[in-house]
Amino acid sequence: MPRTRAPNYLEQMNNGGWRVSVPVPRDLIKVMGKTRLKRSLDTHSHAEAAKRKHAVVAEFLQMIEAARVGRVSHTATEGASVSASTKQDLTSLALDLRSVLQSHDEGTEQHELEKEGIYQVAEQIRGAEIDYDAGTDSPVFDPHKEAKAGDFLRIALGMETPLNEPLELFHSQVKWNARTKSDSTRAMKALENWCHDHRVSFTVEAITRKRAGRFIGDLASSTERPLTNRTINKYLSCLSKYWKWLEVRGYIEEGTSPWSGQSLPKEEPKEDEKERPFTETEISTLLTGEPNQPYLKAVMLIGALTGARIDAIISLKRKDITDDGNIRFKAQKREKASRLVPIHPDLVETLKALTNGKEPDDDLFPECPPVPGGKAQERSMPAVKAFGYYREKRGVSEKVEGKRRGLVNFHSFRRWFITKAYQANQPEIVVQIVVGQKPQSVAAKVYLGGLTQEQLRACVEAVKLPN
Incomplete structure (x- = not known):
């Protein structure tokens, strides 16, 4: 009787790299929302991929078993393929998973399950330890990946909301012409540059009323690229409407916009x-x-x-x-x-x-x-x-x-x-x-x-x- 060959679970991607690909049992496809669980192994070496695959395969098989007994979260399934995704991809995923988390009441079993899933995805982003610090008796992780995992976690748990991520969605829903959307983009870029110069996190939560006032004052007093009060007020109008949209969509609490009532005096032209x-x-x-x-x-x-x-x-x-x-x-x-x-x-x-x-x-x-x-x-x-x-x-x-x-x-x-x-x-x-x-x-x-x-x-x- 011929022996059954053990599944390899390795799959080469179009870019030449390798990934794990584990099929989802037919009776669980509807539950998990996927036909296969896939994750890049971040290597073009087949030998290295063969070494790295085991931990990922074990994780996926464990996830499938959890789904069979009803203990798999939507978050864990959605984050299964996370590896070396771009910052923008991770931010989008974090906002999606935050939406799922917030759809369940705090303290419920499903809320805790989704929250646990978010932590699991963050661990995937952080990756395996690369060293061990005997002095602190703690593992050492790749600092770049660890920072990405931290950013992801803060966004997914609702602690931070990156300002530019929902902007495209806002522009697709607001009834503005292309020129006004361009003004809105320039206003956001001016705010991003100001945040960078003042070492302020470019997030909704970081823009307090005091910081909004400083930003307006700095725009008005800039000698590098002088702006008229009319242009600044146009920027403020765009930012104010964006914050209002964030409020309606549940990204921020009602009545917390830092731009409310913030404007510069209208400049009347001289007689001549x-x-x-x-x-x-x-x-x-x-x-x-x-x-x-x-x-x-x-x-x-x-x-x-x-x-x-x-x-x-x-x-x-x-x-x-x-x-x-x-x-x-x-x-x-x-x-x-x-x-x-x-x-x-x-x-x-x-x-x-x-x-x-x-x-x-x-x-x-x-x-x-x-x-x-x-x-x-x-x-x-x-x-x-x-x-x-x-x-x-x-x-x-x-x-x-x-x-x-x-x-x-x-x-x-x-x-x-x-x-x-x-x-x-x-x-x-x-x-x-x-x-x-x-x-x-x-x-x-x-x-x-x-x-x-x-x-x-x-x-x-x-x-x-x-x-």
């Missing part, structure tokens, strides 16, 4: 540094010239006769020019929905040329294609740059020493439209609705219900181009 509308002469100069990018002429005219922002203009499609004589602009900034703006008589021919032969979903300005998802750039950026070049070429410019932005830009068309509408005695609320501003009046909601298409059209047509 305020951005302004175009003058009548500047409007004529821009609209009568020939830009290098021909489509800019239509973009400028729409901006001047609707007060719309450039990104809303560039994003227009054929279907946004309605049959009843309106332009539908997408929601911008704090607008909750798209809005209709009556077509100015001086825009009719331009829009007819832009829409001629196009299907409903065709872009009016294909020269500025949509930006790939996740890229921190607005679709209108090429048009903004092209307009800036054209404006400078036409001599329409007013710069302020020490300031990056001049006093005029494409937004000056919007300021000009609003100014001309007010000069034509148009009601403030009507002007605000046309350009998509939020009315400030207490009675606005009552009055808005009575606005008519005729009122909106009268507002638009009250704005006249220079002769």
Whole structure:
């Protein structure tokens, strides 16, 4: 009778290294959630792998027996494959296992079982002892692996929460555009750099209200890379919303955000540094010239006769020019929905040329294609740059020493439209609705219900181009 060959349990990985691979009995697959238990042996030597495998195989077989009598934890099974994982992988695993632990009430048998499993995984990360210290009568472990095990344990037991780990999940759930997510990432990087410089752990628990205040103060006083109060407040808003999300998701206790009420005073520009509308002469100069990018002429005219922002203009499609004589602009900034703006008589021919032969979903300005998802750039950026070049070429410019932005830009068309509408005695609320501003009046909601298409059209047509 032929002898049955003992299982080898060794398996070579794609990178040439060796690992232990123990099959899970069919009747326990559902319990353990795996068909095989695997763990890298951190060696490319077959002979060395053969020596190292025994302890791992014994551990896996013991785990299978524990599962058979109902004493295996989800944590131990999930952590079975842990070996030389990256710090990010270990952090993700620790957060997952913490979630499992916290799903059971403290003091229950299952909670203690999962907690024991977390300690077992930490021991796997630490690895076997490499020496023995006779002076302290204690084993010596690889310091790098021991540090990784300690970090893992603190996170898995809920003692620490690394700040950057849940950030990707936060960004996937929050309704922000790519630019705001980019601001959020920069804010987090600034905080990480500050923590590194001040030897503060980059964890949620380490950011106290006092440290948050110091971080804000250091940003404001930095001479290395000066930031305006506006930029700092934008960072603080991102951090505050992130902490609120951490609170809702149970990462931190309710009402413990260190950013609550933390902000810097709003900086009001000096009288001679305020951005302004175009003058009548500047409007004529821009609209009568020939830009290098021909489509800019239509973009400028729409901006001047609707007060719309450039990104809303560039994003227009054929279907946004309605049959009843309106332009539908997408929601911008704090607008909750798209809005209709009556077509100015001086825009009719331009829009007819832009829409001629196009299907409903065709872009009016294909020269500025949509930006790939996740890229921190607005679709209108090429048009903004092209307009800036054209404006400078036409001599329409007013710069302020020490300031990056001049006093005029494409937004000056919007300021000009609003100014001309007010000069034509148009009601403030009507002007605000046309350009998509939020009315400030207490009675606005009552009055808005009575606005008519005729009122909106009268507002638009009250704005006249220079002769």
